[in-house]
Amino acid sequence: MQCSDFHKIVDSYLGDELLIETNHEVIAHLEACSACRRELAARRELRVQLRAAFASSAALQPSPAFTNRLRAQLRAKALHETTTVTWGQWMAIAASILLIITAGLLATRQTAHNTSIELANSGRGNQNEATRIESPQPNASRDAVNLFMAKAAELAAGDHRDCAIDYKLAEEPISLEEAGRRYDRAYINLASAVMSQQKQLAGGMQFVEAHSCVFNGKRFGHIILKEGNHLVSVLVTDLDNAPAEIAAQSSPEARQAVVNSSVGGYQVSYLATAKHGIFIVSDLEAARNSQIAGILVPSVYEHVKRTERLT
Amino acid sequence: MFKRPRQDERAREWLAFEREAMPHMDDLFRIAKWLMRDRVEAEDLVQETFMQALQSFHRYEQGTNIRAWLITIMYRTRGKRLRSGNRLRLVSDVDERIAETVAFEPPTPQGINDEEVLRALEHLPSQFQEVVVLSDVEDFTYKEIAETLEVPIGTVMSRLSRGRKLLRAELSKYANERGIRGAGK
Numbered sequence: 001m002q003c004s005d006f007h008k009i010v011d012s013y014l015g016d017e018l019l020i021e022t023n024h025e026v027i028a029h030l031e032a033c034s035a036c037r038r039e040l041a042a043r044r045e046l047r048v049q050l051r052a053a054f055a056s057s058a059a060l061q062p063s064p065a066f067t068n069r070l071r072a073q074l075r076a077k078a079l080h081e082t083t084t085v086t087w088g089q090w091m092a093i094a095a096s097i098l099l100i101i102t103a104g105l106l107a108t109r110q111t112a113h114n115t116s117i118e119l120a121n122s123g124r125g126n127q128n129e130a131t132r133i134e135s136p137q138p139n140a141s142r143d144a145v146n147l148f149m150a151k152a153a154e155l156a157a158g159d160h161r162d163c164a165i166d167y168k169l170a171e172e173p174i175s176l177e178e179a180g181r182r183y184d185r186a187y188i189n190l191a192s193a194v195m196s197q198q199k200q201l202a203g204g205m206q207f208v209e210a211h212s213c214v215f216n217g218k219r220f221g222h223i224i225l226k227e228g229n230h231l232v233s234v235l236v237t238d239l240d241n242a243p244a245e246i247a248a249q250s251s252p253e254a255r256q257a258v259v260n261s262s263v264g265g266y267q268v269s270y271l272a273t274a275k276h277g278i279f280i281v282s283d284l285e286a287a288r289n290s291q292i293a294g295i296l297v298p299s300v301y302e303h304v305k306r307t308e309r310l311t
Numbered sequence: 312m313f314k315r316p317r318q319d320e321r322a323r324e325w326l327a328f329e330r331e332a333m334p335h336m337d338d339l340f341r342i343a344k345w346l347m348r349d350r351v352e353a354e355d356l357v358q359e360t361f362m363q364a365l366q367s368f369h370r371y372e373q374g375t376n377i378r379a380w381l382i383t384i385m386y387r388t389r390g391k392r393l394r395s396g397n398r399l400r401l402v403s404d405v406d407e408r409i410a411e412t413v414a415f416e417p418p419t420p421q422g423i424n425d426e427e428v429l430r431a432l433e434h435l436p437s438q439f440q441e442v443v444v445l446s447d448v449e450d451f452t453y454k455e456i457a458e459t460l461e462v463p464i465g466t467v468m469s470r471l472s473r474g475r476k477l478l479r480a481e482l483s484k485y486a487n488e489r490g491i492r493g494a495g496k
Contacts, residue, residue, distance in 0.1 A: 071333065
C-alpha cells in the first residue's frame with residue numbers, strides 16, 4: 001500500500017468500516033510509514049477533540065429546567081394519557097353546553113330573566129349553602145358557569161387528593177416563583193397572600209408547603225396547610241376558556257359568595273375571579289372548611305385580582 | 312373520573328423508556344442545539360423527538376442501539392419540520408465544488424481549543440457538518456448515517472471525507488492566525 005492509497009481509505013479506517021484484509025494492509029503500511037502514522041494520530045485527535053468540544057461546550061448543554069420539564073411531561077404522557085378527560089376537553093364540553101343552553105334561552109327569554117338563583121346545584125349531589133349570586137343573569141348562563149366551576153372544583157379536589165394527601169402526581173411540582181414566571185403571575189406571592197391571614201385562623205393552622213403542581217393537565221398554585229391531622233389545600237388556577245359570564249359575575253357590582261360543595265368526599269369552597277378559580281379543599285367538616293374559606297379567600301381574591309389588573 | 316386503567320402496564324413501559332431512552336436526553340439536546348442553533352427550537356425538537364419515541368417505543372428493538380434510534384427520529388422530525396416550514400436547503404453544487412477545491416490534505420493543527428473546533432465546524436456547509444457530527448461525535452456507522460439522513464452510503468463516505476478536509480482547512484486558518492504549527496509537517 002502506498003501513502004496515496006492510505007489517504008483514500010483513512011476515513012473508513014478510522015470509522016472501522018474496512019474489511020479485515022484491507023485493515024491488515026493499512027496496519028502494515030502504518031508500521032512502515034511515520035508520516036501516515038502522524039496523519040492518523042492527528043485525525044484521531046481531532047475526532048476526540050470534536051467529541052470533547054460537544055460534551056463540554058456550555059452553549060450546547062440543555063438547561064436543567066428543560067430536562068426536568070420534559071421528563072415530567074413524558075412521564076405524564078406515559079402514565080396518564082387517555083385515562084381521563086383533559087381540562088381542554090372539559091372546556092370544549094362546557095362551551096358547547098353553554099351554546100345549546102343559550103340557544104334554548106333565546107326562545108324563552110322572558111321567563112328566564114330572574115334574580116337570586118342557587119349556584120352549584122347542577123347535579124353531582126353537591127350540598128350547598130350560602131350560594132347566592134344576585135345579578136340579573138339568565139338561568140342558562142348561570143347553569144353553564146355552575147357546571148364549569150363544579151368541574152373545576154372536581155379538579156381542585158383531585159389535586160388535593162393526589163398532591164397533598166397521596167403525593168402521587170405524574171409531574172414534579174415546581175416553585176410558585178418559577179410557575180409565576182412561566183405560566184401565570186397570579187402564583188407569585190400567593191403564599192404570602194394566604195399566610196398573611198394565618199393569625200386569624202384559630203385552631204393552630206400550620207403551613208406545610210407551597211408550590212405549583214399539575215393535576216389532569218391543569219396547573220394549580222398550591223398552598224398546603226395543616227390543622228390537626230387534616231390537610232387543607234388552597235388552590236388557585238387559571239380558568240382559561242371559561243364562559244364569559246364568569247368575568248361578568250366577578251365585576252365589582254356583582255355581589256358574590258363562596259360556594260361550598262362536597263366533591264369526592266372532600267369539602268370544596270370556591271370562588272371565581274374574572275380569570276381564576278380559588279378553591280379551599282379539605283376533609284374537615286363542611287362548616288369548618290367554609291369558615292377557613294371565609295378567612296383565606298378574600299385575601300387570595302384580592303391578590304389574584306391585583307395580578308389580573310396588571311396583565 | 313379518577314380511574315387509571317392498565318396502570319401497571321403503562322408503568323412498566325415507562326420504566327423501560329426511562330431506563331433506556333432518558334439517559335440520552337442531554338446528548339440529543341446537544342445535537343439539536345447544534346442543528347437548530349436556537350435554544351428554544353432545539354428544546355422543541357428534543358421534546359417532539361422524545362414524545363415521538365415514547366409513542367413508538369414498542370417498535371424499538373430492545374438491545375439495539377437506542378441512541379441511534381433516537382437520533383434517527385430526531386433527524387426525521389427535523390426534516391419534516393424543515394419541509395413543512397419550506398426551509399429545506401438543498402445541497403448546492405456550489406458547496407460540493409467548494410469542498411472539491413480544498414487542498415488535498417491540510418495539516419491538522421495542534422493547540423486549537425474546543426471553542427475554535429466548534430466554530431470551525433460551524434463554517435462548514437450543513438450537509439458536511441451533519442455527517443462529521445454523526446460520525447465523529449456520535450460514532451455512527453456509515454450505514455446508520457445513511458439511514459438517518461436517508462442518503463446512499465457512497466454519499467455519506469464522500470461527504471465525510473470532504474467534511475473532514477474542510478474542517479481541517481478551517482482549523483488551519485485559526486492556527487495560522489495564531490502562529491500554530493501544523494502537526495502534519
